[in-house]
Amino acid sequence: MITVRLVQSARRNQTAGWALLGAGALLALMLPWLVYPPIAVDILAWALFAMSIDILFGYAGMLSFGHAAFWGVSAYATGLAAIELGVPFPLAILVGAVSAALVAVPIGLVAVRTHGIYFTMVTLAFAQLIYYIANRWSSLTGGENGLQGIPRDFVGLEWSDPFVYYHAALLIVAIGFWVAWRSVNSPTGQVLVALRANPARVRALGFSVERYRVFAFVLSAFLAGIAGGVYAIGHRMVTLQDLYWTTSGEGIAMAVLGGTATLFGSIVGAALLVLLEDFLATSGIEATGSVTGAVFVLILLFFRGGIWGAVSAALARLRGTSQDDVLERPPPTGPAVPPSNAAEEATTQGSDVK
Amino acid sequence: MNRRKTAVSIAATTALGVSACGGGPTALGDDQAISNGKLTLAVVTDMSGTYSALTGKGSLEAVKMAVDDYQEKYGSDAVAQEIEVLSADHQNEPDIANTKARELFDRQGADAIFDVPSSAAALAVADLAEEFQRIYINVAAGSTDLTGSACNEYTYHWAYDTEMLARGSAATLTQRGEKNWYIVYPDYQFGQDMTAAFTTHIEANGGKVLGTDATPFPNDNFAASMTKALEIKPDVIATMAAGSDLTNFVKQYNEFGLAEAGIELAVGAMFDTDVESIGATQMSGTLYTTDWFWNQDDEAREWADDFKARLDVRPTAVHAGDYSAATQYLEAVQRAGTDDADAVAEELDGHEFEDMFARNARVRSEDHRMIHDSYLTVVKEAKDVQEAFDYTELVETIPADEAFGPPSSSCDLG
Numbered sequence: 109m110i111t112v113r114l115v116q117s118a119r120r121n122q123t124a125g126w127a128l129l130g131a132g133a134l135l136a137l138m139l140p141w142l143v144y145p146p147i148a149v150d151i152l153a154w155a156l157f158a159m160s161i162d163i164l165f166g167y168a169g170m171l172s173f174g175h176a177a178f179w180g181v182s183a184y185a186t187g188l189a190a191i192e193l194g195v196p197f198p199l200a201i202l203v204g205a206v207s208a209a210l211v212a213v214p215i216g217l218v219a220v221r222t223h224g225i226y227f228t229m230v231t232l233a234f235a236q237l238i239y240y241i242a243n244r245w246s247s248l249t250g251g252e253n254g255l256q257g258i259p260r261d262f263v264g265l266e267w268s269d270p271f272v273y274y275h276a277a278l279l280i281v282a283i284g285f286w287v288a289w290r291s292v293n294s295p296t297g298q299v300l301v302a303l304r305a306n307p308a309r310v311r312a313l314g315f316s317v318e319r320y321r322v323f324a325f326v327l328s329a330f331l332a333g334i335a336g337g338v339y340a341i342g343h344r345m346v347t348l349q350d351l352y353w354t355t356s357g358e359g360i361a362m363a364v365l366g367g368t369a370t371l372f373g374s375i376v377g378a379a380l381l382v383l384l385e386d387f388l389a390t391s392g393i394e395a396t397g398s399v400t401g402a403v404f405v406l407i408l409l410f411f412r413g414g415i416w417g418a419v420s421a422a423l424a425r426l427r428g429t430s431q432d433d434v435l436e437r438p439p440p441t442g443p444a445v446p447p448s449n450a451a452e453e454a455t456t457q458g459s460d461v462k
Numbered sequence: 463m464n465r466r467k468t469a470v471s472i473a474a475t476t477a478l479g480v481s482a483c484g485g486g487p488t489a490l491g492d493d494q495a496i497s498n499g500k501l502t503l504a505v506v507t508d509m510s511g512t513y514s515a516l517t518g519k520g521s522l523e524a525v526k527m528a529v530d531d532y533q534e535k536y537g538s539d540a541v542a543q544e545i546e547v548l549s550a551d552h553q554n555e556p557d558i559a560n561t562k563a564r565e566l567f568d569r570q571g572a573d574a575i576f577d578v579p580s581s582a583a584a585l586a587v588a589d590l591a592e593e594f595q596r597i598y599i600n601v602a603a604g605s606t607d608l609t610g611s612a613c614n615e616y617t618y619h620w621a622y623d624t625e626m627l628a629r630g631s632a633a634t635l636t637q638r639g640e641k642n643w644y645i646v647y648p649d650y651q652f653g654q655d656m657t658a659a660f661t662t663h664i665e666a667n668g669g670k671v672l673g674t675d676a677t678p679f680p681n682d683n684f685a686a687s688m689t690k691a692l693e694i695k696p697d698v699i700a701t702m703a704a705g706s707d708l709t710n711f712v713k714q715y716n717e718f719g720l721a722e723a724g725i726e727l728a729v730g731a732m733f734d735t736d737v738e739s740i741g742a743t744q745m746s747g748t749l750y751t752t753d754w755f756w757n758q759d760d761e762a763r764e765w766a767d768d769f770k771a772r773l774d775v776r777p778t779a780v781h782a783g784d785y786s787a788a789t790q791y792l793e794a795v796q797r798a799g800t801d802d803a804d805a806v807a808e809e810l811d812g813h814e815f816e817d818m819f820a821r822n823a824r825v826r827s828e829d830h831r832m833i834h835d836s837y838l839t840v841v842k843e844a845k846d847v848q849e850a851f852d853y854t855e856l857v858e859t860i861p862a863d864e865a866f867g868p869p870s871s872s873c874d875l876g
Binding site: 144146147150243244246251252253254256257268270339343344345347348349350385386388389390392394395396397 | 509510514518519548549550551552553555556557558560561562564565569580581582585586589593605607612649650651652654679
């Protein structure tokens with residue numbers, strides 16, 4: 109069983125895992141000294157966003173091209189809550205994330221009925237729909253001017269300093285990371301992985317495929333919402349860009365570069381792309397798209413499992429772990445979605461057995 | 463030869479004060495007058511996105527030209543002996559503009575930021591100017607909010623805005639006898655605002671809007687609008703479309719024979735770069751308002767020649783606006799004797815001037831709007847076009863006092 113073997117391999121990796129976690133936490137605390145603090149906040153937000161996509165894509169095999177909707181809806185909801193209601197920013201972010209999750213429910217219910225490229229297209233369509241609504245509804249969203257000057261209030265402390273805000277963002281995003289990690293390393297997470305590999309068998313075991321898919325979708329949207337809220341408060345503004353499909357694309361690129369189904373690869377992918385974009389802004393290079401594209405191609409050529417995938421494979425080889433464990437991870441690229449069987453889906457009445 | 467002292471650095475990260483002090487000015491208390499011993503101008507612009515031709519490296523070059531001219535003019539008497547020009551490419555993403563502008567003010571000691579296309583980015587930079595108490599002179603964004611609800615004492619609006627465009631085209635054309643209008647606009651805020659502004663000025667001048675047509679955005683099929691226009695026969699059909707929508711609109715205006723039917727075409731917001739990409743043949747006869755075109759007179763042409771020698775293209779109105787903004791900023795620093803933002807702002811406020819870009823110009827202290835003459839222009843007949851970018855012909859000059867709206871009541875600079 110996949111589940112059993114994953115758990116065994118997880119135990120063997122535990123020590124290494126704690127060491128890695130410690131190093132990561134240290135790096136996270138040092139980050140605002142290493143890079144400009146607002147950039148550090150961007151890295152956090154994008155990392156969680158990419159991770160939310162990874163949960164869906166890497167684990168459950170659903171490639172959403174509409175996550176900008178959740179990032180953006182949350183960003184606007186966060187901004188509006190802070191501007192109009194004057195709520196402190198942690199609460200505003202929560203309002204944003206919950207809004208994103210609520211928006212995700214109807215979209216998820218429709219989208220999970222489709223598979224593969226159709227799922228991708230349906231999510232993209234919903235996201236674009238929301239983009240156009242936001243563009244038209246300028247009395248609420250500020251249209252192309254966006255929401256500006258979002259307050260960053262919370263008892264005491266000088267939050268306007270990005271350095272200070274980074275630490276609040278780190279805490280919030282870390283909670284998001286933990287929720288993500290907990291979700292995929294739980295029985296539910298195992299079902300999601302199984303769903304990706306063989307939905308028919310999961311159904312035969314008595315699980316409701318649709319219900320798990322919707323759950324994964326809404327959870328992912330909630331995490332994307334936290335990320336969007338942290339970003340909106342970080343920039344103290346929200347623009348239509350946040351709802352545009354390129355935002356979804358950027359999140360996917362980060363998840364893939366970091367390594368799908370690795371969860372923490374998203375952090376690496378986000379850091380890489382945010383720093384690259386920041387560098388390009390002052391590099392004097394005009395062909396920014398070409399540079400980003402070239403980096404993308406090169407990384408995927410040389411690290412087929414993304415950066416994290418490649419590194420963990422190398423570490424596993426060093427430790428002499430069997431190749432089997434490395435291959436335990438779902439294949440890195442392509443949503444290996446089996447052809448759906450309409451008849452089968454229609455007849456299934458799964459009940460959740462845990 | 464007047465040796466250039468500009469320490470220009472494109473890569474902000476490698477910005478060094480490479481001062482090539484040829485004659486070597488005596489240190490006249492520079493340290494107190496200019497913070498950090500050097501004046502830092504920054505151009506936050508779009509080098510790689512949609513607005514790269516309209517703004518982009520041309521905007522950066524224009525600011526560098528202003529610095530060179532300032533140093534040539536004042537030599538060793540210049541208050542700012544060492545001037546650095548930094549730039550950041552926001553790739554048409556407001557978030558990047560926000561972070562980069564913050565970094566420029568916060569970490570790189572930028573004393574003033576120029577340009578910043580598209581309103582979301584401009585509004586973000588205006589907020590930062592207020593936070594850091596440094597100067598931001600907007601040139602590329604057209605939102606009247608910058609001198610309205612979002613105004614602040616460190617932000618200036620130097621070139622066109624939506625109100626100027628509406629006044630130039632709608633008011634002037636109506637006064638010239640084009641009484642009946644039909645307006646087609648993309649259905650989002652810019653289109654709605656422009657249509658409202660056009661309608662106000664058309665009606666205030668005794669004209670009538672026979673109909674308006676909101677189109678989706680983006681849109682490539684304007685057939686219904688064209689048919690309707692042929693039916694109701696307005697004097698002018700106005701479009702608020704931009705980019706590829708504008709291209710499609712103009713093509714269909716020609717295909718449906720509206721020009722032959724005596725219906726004139728007015729475009730809400732248009733730049734030389736649009737004519738260049740659509741082609742003068744398609745565009746000829748199109749009316750639009752601008753606050754500068756390079757072929758308007760000898761002074762403008764002379765500057766445009768310098769610009770062309772540097773970048774091999776003709777400057778847009780935005781580029782000229784950046785030159786003017788940087789020049790007047792440097793002049794204000796010179797008059798103030800310091801780069802302190804409050805002192806410079808005081809020098810700018812109420813200042814009256816003339817330069818290559820701005821005629822009969824005055825910086826309004828009430829809202830920091832720089833008012834200047836604007837021009838109703840028409841795209842030349844293709845046969846009259848002498849060279850690339852020679853597309854614009856003057857129809858009428860709109861004097862500075864009438865070119866812009868009055869100070870907004872929502873702006874209070876105290």
